[in-house]
Amino acid sequence: MSNTLTVNGQDHTVDVDGNMPLLWYLRDVLELTGTKYGCGMSLCGACTVHLDGNAVRSCMTPVSAAFGKKVTTIEGLSPDGSHPLQIAWIKNNVPQCGYCQAGQIMSAADLLERNPDPSLDEIHAAMQGNICRCGTYLRIRSAIQDAAKSMQEA
């Protein structure tokens, strides 16, 4: 397989060790810093991105696993910040420090893609891998419910 991948629609040829986690390829090589480091062990979800449309923890995904695939980061979730989740996040004033929120939004986007009308338990199951130390969980939940509603109405 060739050592190329697509990030937010742009093709890149990777010239670093294929074992480098996708997280650090995005942050330190491409300088796309919206994706965050939180734990390095898939425990906190701050590094969540989409790989061919599925949410993955980029801190434990080697960049070589993305060769030939499409990576979407928070910077590429929508062209202009108008994804229903981004709108709902602002409407609910979700972020406090905001550091975990890219990962939260990327996990939530994956959830709504697979399940447009999630129950509370389904939201909890999908989101419990994403830690928010500021404690914005109630607003995350409300924002996901709002976004689901607006996507169904659209």
Next chain:
Amino acid sequence: MSATRLLSGGVSRRDFIKHSSLAIGGLTVSVALPLSAATGGDTGFQPNAFVHVAPDGTVTLWCGRCEMGQGISTALPAAVADELEADWARVTVLQADGDKKYGPQGTGGSRSINIMLEPMRQAGAAAREMLVAAAAQAWGLAATDCYADNHVVRNRQDDRELGYGELADAAAALPVPEEPALKSKDEFRYIGKPLPRHDQDEVVVGTRVYGADVKLPSMKYAAIRHVPVMGGSLKSLDKSALTGIDGITAVVEIPRYNKPFGTLGGVAVVADNTWLAQQAVGKLDIEWERGPHGDYDTDAYKQELVRNVEAPGEAVLDRGDVDAAFENATVRHAATYVGGHLSHSPMEPMASAAWVTDERCEIWASTQDPQGIQNTIADYLGRQPEDIIVHVMMAGGAFGRKFKCDYVTEAVALSKAIKAPVQLTWSREEDTRTGYYHSCSAQHIEAGVDAEGNLTGWLHRAAFPPISSLFDPSVTRPGESELAQVTGHPYGVPNLRVESGESIAHTRIGWYRAVYDIFWGFAFNVFTDELAHKAGADPLAFYRRIYERSLATAPSDEPRREQAQRSLAVLNKAAEMGEWGRSLPDGHGLGLAVHHSYHSYTAMAVHAEVQGDEIHVHRVDCAVDCGLVLNPDIATAQMEGAVVMGLGLALRTELKFKDGAVVNSNFHDYPVLRIHETPPVINVAFIGQDYRSTGLGEPGVPTFAPALSNAVFAASGKRYRQVPFAAAEPV
């Protein structure tokens, strides 16, 4: 993201706050406005360090206090904009660099609103009066005939108006008013309104720049392993495993810098990217000398603290006659409360970029204390504080941890060593294992209630390694100021004895969100609930009796009168919101707690369910009095966050030491709260809004754990006297 965007803007700004006039304790700030508004060649109008009006009408406001998620960079600039009569849509908020001209910037102790609201309002009001005066001059009218209205000045004679941009240059030539008139409450445009945070748009698209995100030209990346024990040192280092690995710039030994915010010391690897650096530092073969604290064991230490408070300690206060009160009491009770160490664990680990040359030292850091960085790094490099340029980056959570700049000291050491800019990001493991921790603690309380049901005597012994040990290692127990919440007893009990127990620090102790109030709030409220049950009283009625008695016996000028009144008011409100007394199914219970800290008051009614060993929280009702609320939505979010943090620390998060070093390492063994465990309903109400505004970053945290302990007792008869509950079996 361009590197140059992060470099300082070079806008000349005038000193505004007279720094030397700060009262100790930070309650009052006097404001010295400069006599002339000359702006040193800048276009537009800058009457003080915080406000700039450009000729195109754009208003720039600098926030001197540090943002870490608490919303201060929205709340304070909104207050400036309100007094300025600026259109919020035309306001840009910038985070100020570290500089004394912004007044005190050390952002902790829930002080920002308390000490800076009035000077910020004056900064806005002064600018508004000058814009009005400039318009009056242009029209040949008296200033009293002119008024500001949402980014324009109008007059009462005709329908002419002049925009702020048009007036900027003329206003700049006018004298700055000494005592600008502030708006009255009914004139507020933004204060008290749920204005959205100014940075939400950037957060949701991933462009908000945190300390860990800073990129500089030719920058290298670093990872570090610290000496795992305070006071330890490097014994041997074998770097041979790194031979032949491309992309490694240097392996740098950083010796311990024995200052409060220096560094524990360690070994760092500087490389082309963070992953390489992390991998390489992990491969180093390192032996540590553990040093004098190499036997620290928290399980044994907490038992020692308990022994030290269950025997007489060193007297700190002895008021009235506690022994006689106990002899005459009809109900007596004694209990011991224990708390473990906590780690702040912000989602963004410690991170800083530094660029040190012979001429210049420039720092980009997630920090709560940029002037503290200036002082620490000036000492470290042998330079002057004003020569240390500190750019305050958005902090990805902080909770008190980022008040201590050890990670900045290390980034500076690395940049100096390799003569290039360096970004140092600690791993989560280093963040967990080598922090500054919330103090573990033990408290023993004994109290007596007389035949009339009044609380008459109280003995309170406390032992915890205090934060003062960071500044003076000879400290062996908490001092008088660190026991102020006990000596200034919340119930004003007439016979009071306070004693401290020996508690020598074996690790770095630091401020954690709400600091000692976490264990004060826990012990006072759980003990009060226990005492009520022992006296056969309803807890709410018992609390009311205590506060009413305190009010009845306090001299009219005593601060505790106001404290009792406001405590009682939030307690009553929380009880009303939580429908205290409602009937609940078996296994469910309601618990109350009230706490006064950082000049604000919070009370909570917690509805919990106990199923075997599992505790579920169904609902939390919070009543808050932090005076006039600047932004009710942001304030509500602070309380929601306090409940989430409070539930995590109540149930299970504890940092443990064995053989001198921290046992925990990451979120699997320091399990902070997750979304599915969050109480489904958190109601927040604000009362007391005629009082002056005070802070809310911390005051919500101490109230939750005791309210939960009391709810669990009501539900199950199990009494948790320690946090986390998981640390020991209930009584």
